[in-house]
Every structure is written in C-alpha cells, then in structure tokens.
Amino acid sequence: MAIPLPGSQVRGSKTGKAIMALLDLLGRTWALGIIWNLQQGPATFRELQQRCEKISPTLLNSRLKELKALQLVDMQETGYQLTQQGVELIAIILPLGDWSKHWEKQVLEAQNV
Amino acid sequence: MAIPLPGSQVRGSKTGKAIMALLDLLGRTWALGIIWNLQQGPATFRELQQRCEKISPTLLNSRLKELKALQLVDMQETGYQLTQQGVELIAIILPLGDWSKHWEKQVLEAQNV
C-alpha cells in the first residue's frame, strides 16, 4: 500500500489535501493503535507488538515504515518512539480517551433499554 | 466485521476498554473519512458516496451500519447526519485539519533536502 504522502493523491481524495493524507494514514488498520501505545514511551519492536496485543509482525512493520516516512515515529537506541510531530498529533487526539468513556456509557445504556 | 462495541473484545484489545473500541472503529477504512465529510452537513447515501469520491456502496453501507449502531451517525429526512455524539467527536478531531497543513510542510521539506 502506497504511503499517503500529503500533496499526492491518496485513498479517498484526488485533491491531495493534507488532511486527506492524514485521514488515510490514520484510517489504516492499527495506525492509531500504534501511536496510542507509543504514548507510554519508547518500545522495542517486540515490546510494541505486545502492547498491541494481537498485531502481526508483518503489519506492524509496514505501519512503522509508513509512520517513519511521515515523520510521526522514529527509531532510536531506546526503540521506536514518537517524533516531535507524533507528540503533537497525539496531543490532539488524547482527549478521545476521556470522551470514549462517556460515549461508552451512552452506548451501553441504549443497548439495555 | 463485528461492530466494535465498547465493553467487549475488539481488534487489538481483550480488555474491552472504550478507547480501544473507539480506535478500532475509527481505524477502519473510511470511518474517519465519512465522519469528516459529514461535517459539511447531512447527506443522502448517494451524496455521501460522492463526497467520499471513491468509496464503494458496499463499504459505505457497512461503515454506516457501524456508525449508526455506535450512535455517531443517524438517518433523518435530510439524510445521514452526525448525532449529538458524532458532533462531540468531530469537535475533538477538528484541529487535525490545521495541524495537517503544518505537518505537510515539514514532510515535504524533508523530501526535498
């Protein structure tokens, strides 16, 4: 799967708008999960695999390649970690954690009615 | 693909944490794109298909089912639209639009070096 480079055509948009590249990237299986799990700090490949519980190494590797190419993640001595930009991104997304709890309550309530 | 109901096991987590269900949902092909495109206001099925440029009706329909089940989208006279909760969610995500422009610049700069 081609890397969704901002400025070029991506899945879902011919316009090449940056947000579309970003949505394409984040919409790929596990991309958000990997970023989310890197919040806790750097991790080796195998440790990251475990944080993600059920990710296959094949997929983990391809997602990491994409995330590296797009400067959200890089690899240092300590393992994979978020870049400056990755940190900025997760800062935006972080509120989802709290919101999801409130959302869960509503969804489960609706189920029980 | 099973609907990632918060509270039950989902892709990437046995714990059933709400955030994991949410990340699973948002991480599915086109889920973010659909939500993003509904920002502009309600749309009929076919109109939504066009906003998303290249989504197949099959997939659009399954994503919509999931989003409806999880109360982020519903269908009214005017077509599909974000629910109260869908609006809350997009409010969190909205800053990605601006951030992506800044990100694009950095990524493209790095390419040209």
Add this chain to the structure above:
DNA sequence: CATCTCGCTACAAATAGTGTAGCATAGTTT
C-alpha cells in the same frame, strides 16, 4: 560454540474492500 534476544521477512490462509450492475421502492412527469 551454544544460547539469547533482537528486528524483521516469508508465505499461505483468512478477511476486508472494490467496482459494476442492478433491484425494489417512491415520487414525478407525460
């Protein structure tokens, strides 16, 4: 050298997504 751990690849099977055609229903026009 034997044994670990590491990042990562191979590859076949399973699953998910695409694209085109078109059905069924409802409303409009002639």
Add this chain to the structure above:
DNA sequence: AAACTATGCTACACTATTTGTAGCGAGATG
C-alpha cells in the same frame, strides 16, 4: 397508467490487505 427518475442498498466476482506461524541473520552473553 405507463414511463421516467432518483433513492437506499444488495449481489457478486475480483483484488488487496491482514493474520498467524515459522524462522532467518546479526549482535550480545557466557
């Protein structure tokens, strides 16, 4: 009323992506 239109959505064969297991090659340790 027959013909035309537009809608939401399904069928289905094809293609692409993901999974899961096994294991390689490199480096560290004893």
